[in-house]
Amino acid sequence: MTASWLDRKLIVISGKGGVGKTTVAQAAARALAARGRRTLLIHVLQLGEEEQKIERLAPNLWTVTLRSEDCFREYIIMKLKLKTLYTAFLSNKVTKYLEKAAPGVREIVLLGKVWFERENYDHVVVDMPSTGYALTMIHTPFNFAALFPGGPIYHDAKDMIATFSDPKQTAFVTVSLAEEMPIQESLELAEELRKLMPGNPSFLVMNRLTRVSADARELHARKWAKLTEGERASPLWRGLDYLVNREAKEAQFLSSLRHAWEPFSLSKGPPGKTWLEIDEMGAGDESRRAETIAEALR
């Protein structure tokens, strides 16, 4: 197994909604581009999500937004090699229904596009939808390979599985916060992926961790218990109290998680650590976030 997930060709990032998948994916892609690697960042649109134009972020870094309908069209043109046929085929109401109703077809085609792009870049970083739909997507090649032998989709599915299962080529990364619900979803996702690809366990990123200065911690320990009612009502003291408690609560949560680690069979994170930790940062700190990832996974 290679040392770090950042070295792999295909980096697939998911996690519970709101944990910062997109910022982590962008930071990872930035870190790669900064090393001079030609990198493609793919943002997979969630159902109902509005299309967002992502600018070209840096030298060596390209981005694209994928929507399943567009991929389906492209795939049919590529495989059937006949544009007029495609138009007749797709404009038909019944076929539109088939495409919508035929479960998994859209998902496998979208995943196929992601998989195909790895040929064109040094790295492809995929910002996936949140856990549930991401898992449904990753399931599709396995379903097609098992249930419907024959046809181009079947053969592509087999090839995709080989790439995804190979720890030299693909890394599955699940992003979480130091809170119960997100970590539960991350661990469930990792466990489901492990069932599909036992040889390629997922990695974990703990995002947006609270960090407080030693001064702040010390001040809180020394004074909080002795404050008057009035002082405790001050937003300044309450703010300090919130931060110190939050940091302590997260630390406690993470240490309880360390004990619960073994059954989940995840890959180890940075050297000597179970997961990669990223501190809470403002919106303007993209490059610092990228440096954190690059540094930890060097």
Added chain:
Amino acid sequence: MTATNGRQSLKDLLSSRRVIVCCGSGGVGKTTTSAALAMRAALEGKRAIVITIDPAKRLATSLGLKALSPSPTDLTENVNDVLRAQGEKPLAGKFYAVMPDTTQTFEHFVRSIAGKDETLAKRVLHTSIYKIFAKEYSGTNEYMAMEKLYVLYRERDFDLIVLDTPPAANTRAFLDAPKLLAGFFDDSILKWFIAPGSRFLASGVRKLSEILERLTGSGFVSDLIEFTTALFELRAQFMENLTAVSKLLHQSDVSFLMVTSPERLSKADTQDFVRLLGESGFRFWGFVVNRVLGRRLGLLEDTAPDVAALERGLAGATPETLRTLRAAFDQLKPRLEHEREAARFLAGLAGRATQVALVPEQTTDVHSVGALLGVSRQLD
């Protein structure tokens, strides 16, 4: 909690409605809010129940249970134990919880529509397509939740039913679910598959299927057609159920609210939901905004805090103490700024009759009956 003059507070809502539907995207505390609303109604003397899909079993754990049952469970005593320990009066009403059975969602969905027709259900479920389809097909959890709501409403055992809509990426998912499912029973399309009076394929469809088959291999299309045809036979019952639920959701004793949090608030998602709700003719109460840090710190959400004034308020503090406090406060500033922006957005979006209720960031995780009671007392 804001209750501007002439507007209906959450407390009033709880006393004047029979059903409250809580919508919202994942991770905003929707389940907690729903349970706290039902608990609040129970404190006020109602027989209240929360219908929740709680796959992580967090609510169950909070309530001291291993799992929630698919039949209504009386949890009044669990709450009363805590109230007594706090030296408070027991609940004046009753508190129940129920979790619809969504373990094998699509199978359960098909069986629930097929009713006694076992063979028909089997025909749908035996195809390979079903195995792909069954994986959390969009809309089925929502359907099961709606059906549970319908049954409980008709039984009239409860004064108030709070529906915690299933976890979804976007807020409108609950409203879209019926249409998504109904898409499979669309007569105008399905009739193409079946020549009138027989189960043979219409010839146009056969040609098209051949093209799809070139992509997917032979088994897929025939399986899909078998699946769709069998599903077609269930359409009448499904449509009937759906019409009944839709009628219920439009009644004047049913209100919708949106649960959100400043960090998870998506403007596009919110606007989309509010618009769709209006178009569909549902009654919208407003927003419950969870995890508001400013509320916890005792700040107003409409103006930026004057840190210098706050420092002057701490007359006895040394310059070093003030410096450390200021540095810590600076760390929170971006989040507070973001909260004010979110509150402005919601207030601007809120129509004449729409409320915005702000719930403070809690000191502890809401992991116990005590913590849930704490939240429910903050819902005014």
